[in-house]
Amino acid sequence: MMTSAVADKDALVTEIVAALRTVHDPEIPVNIYDLGLIYRIEPKDDGQVDIDMTLTAPGCPVAGEILTWVETAVRAIDGIAGVEVRLVFDPPWDSSRMSDDVKLELGLL
Numbered sequence: 001m002m003t004s005a006v007a008d009k010d011a012l013v014t015e016i017v018a019a020l021r022t023v024h025d026p027e028i029p030v031n032i033y034d035l036g037l038i039y040r041i042e043p044k045d046d047g048q049v050d051i052d053m054t055l056t057a058p059g060c061p062v063a064g065e066i067l068t069w070v071e072t073a074v075r076a077i078d079g080i081a082g083v084e085v086r087l088v089f090d091p092p093w094d095s096s097r098m099s100d101d102v103k104l105e106l107g108l109l
Helices: 004-020 063-075 100-105
Strands: 038-043 048-053 082-087
Touching (some): 004 063, 063 082
Antiparallel strands (some): 038 048
């Protein structure tokens, strides 16, 4: 049986994922979550959310902007006190991280 804290955290992660799906990679017209750029979502009890994400390429010209877009989207959720977005490149992103829907949309399946 799930405790209400666990259920609440799961519901919050679902809301965060929905918010992340509103942020799109400017070079690939797909949201960053389904593109596989989000590696970790960790809501804390104090309303803070830690997110690890990567980019499709380390030299992405809009890297700073994407981090701001992610923070803005997640911060808009009721109950979120703060968002820390950490950019990581390990493991490196590759197309296997994309959802099947995205692969189909991009003609990769």
